[in-house]
Amino acid sequence: MSYIKLLAAGLMAALLVGCSQPTIPDPEPTDTTYGDSGASTGGMGDGGLGAGEFIEDPSAGELGTVIYFDFDSSEVRPQDQDLVSRHAMQLGQNTRLRVRLEGHADERGSREYNIGLGERRSQAVRQMLMIQGVSGSQISTVSFGEERPASFGSAEMDYAQNRRVEIRYTN
Template identity: 50%
Template sequence: MLLAVVVLAAGCKTQTARDTAEEPPMDTGSSSGGVSTGGVATVDADRQSGSSMGAAGPEGTLAAQRVIYFDFDSSDIRTEYVDVIAAHGRFLASNATVRVRLEGHTDERGSREYNIGLGERRAQTVRRALLLQGVQESQVSTVSYGEERPAALGNDENAWSKNRRVEIVYIN
């Protein structure tokens, strides 16, 4: 079933034409089967322990992780996050009154309009994966902030990789 989530996410990717000089493609590491297995896997401490954790959120190692990171110019879910999303999906499917907001983010490269769209595609990809786990549509909302709310400041791959994300925010 988890493989189906990855396959569905990969199959749903859409590509928008844009000026390539504005956001040059970068090879950010090794990949396997079109799904990157490398990258940032840490979460800021305040992101894990703040009000977004709330009493409504699930406990446990995987479900405690509230940030899903993405590769450059991609809305595909990395293999390393499939189990994390599945854990959130199981919790939400078992708790029909709990709701989440999926907040899509990008790094600063690319136009504002393109980044809003990419952040939305990332949030929608995670949404579809949750729905495949049995989560009700009414439990999930999405928003894209594009490049407007960076998690890390800087003009290097380390900062950019922390900004390409979807945050799972539980709503009480």
């Protein structure tokens, strides 16, 4: 994983330098568990401004790997299309890279039908990658339906977290 991250970060750096496209916005960190990177906050207490701390976020500069979907939808939302495009660019630049697109659904309804809904989402991302020139042989899809939720609750907030495609580099 760290190898892939380094590779991906390197590629991104190369791309940024090579194409000099400073308009590409910073990717938003989608991994919410970056607390182990040392970032932490403390209460200010009564004494005014407290001591600060430098933040090192190892996920900075990496591409987000999770794409979220609306209820009952397998359409990649406009705000995520840029992220998919950047993965397409990365895969196009290095044809040795392989991705597995893992589709997921929220828990509502029957389980095998939800496998179908998750697959529809991973296929939507696959199609988008292929339209942008990525070879089908670099992509595999799997759907976990509602079997691997990212959030275990039963509120709309949890469902929104669970309707997703995770892009995993497998080599």
